[in-house]
Amino acid sequence: MxxxxxxxxxxxxxxxxxxxxxxxxxxxxxxxxxxxxxxxQLLAVYSQRxxxxxxxxxxxxxxxxxNTLFPILAAGGLYLILFNRLYxxxxxxxxxxxxxxxxxxxxxxxxxxxxxxGMLLQENSFGYPSRHTMxxxxxxxxxxxxxxxxxxxxxxxxxxxAVLTAAIILLIGFSMVYLGAHFPSDIMGGLLAGTSWLFxxxxxxxxxxx
Numbered sequence: 001m002x003x004x005x006x007x008x009x010x011x012x013x014x015x016x017x018x019x020x021x022x023x024x025x026x027x028x029x030x031x032x033x034x035x036x037x038x039x040x041q042l043l044a045v046y047s048q049r050x051x052x053x054x055x056x057x058x059x060x061x062x063x064x065x066x067n068t069l070f071p072i073l074a075a076g077g078l079y080l081i082l083f084n085r086l087y088x089x090x091x092x093x094x095x096x097x098x099x100x101x102x103x104x105x106x107x108x109x110x111x112x113x114x115x116x117x118g119m120l121l122q123e124n125s126f127g128y129p130s131r132h133t134m135x136x137x138x139x140x141x142x143x144x145x146x147x148x149x150x151x152x153x154x155x156x157x158x159x160x161x162a163v164l165t166a167a168i169i170l171l172i173g174f175s176m177v178y179l180g181a182h183f184p185s186d187i188m189g190g191l192l193a194g195t196s197w198l199f200x201x202x203x204x205x206x207x208x209x210x
């Protein structure tokens with residue numbers, strides 16, 4: 001689907017607004033204003049744990065793991081190259097790898113520890129923002145964005161695509177809270193940072209392929 005300059009424009013400003021929201025939210029994290037809320041929400045989630053749900057969420061979190069996404073990204077990149085979709089390849093790789101690198105920089109800057117209790121999934125890096133969530137936004141959001149920008153679809157199908165993409169991302173984020181690997185605010189930070197970067201990549205993609 002051929003989009004005009006206005007789409008690139010709105011992607012760029014969407015990236016700026018998401019970035020501003022991330023910075024504002026990070027001030028709350030830095031000032032520890034969300035600590036009590038985080039702990040209460042964790043306890044509420046932990047109280048609903050069952051062996052069956054734990055098995056399901058262990059599987060779901062793998063959908064946002066770099067060990068799952070990077071091989072799929074490599075295979076998808078080769079497939080797109082075969083069809084001479086070079087801009088699509090650069091967009092997806094920039095989105096996912098950029099999110100991975102930026103997440104590492106942000107984690108090292110904020111130095112926020114993960115939950116100290118109830119952890120069912122061992123993670124050794126800092127907690128804020130959530131890497132699983134940022135990668136999920138970059139990968140699944142990036143695929144959804146490519147489909148939308150290159151395929152003609154009705155408003156109904158577009159809504160279904162948006163709902164499906166959002167559901168996958170939110171489930172991955174929630175799985176990390178359920179498994180005790182993140183505070184809820186880590187997930188929110190990952191959503192905002194990942195969305196900002198995805199929008200910036202989308203703005204580049206729209207401009208580059210004109």
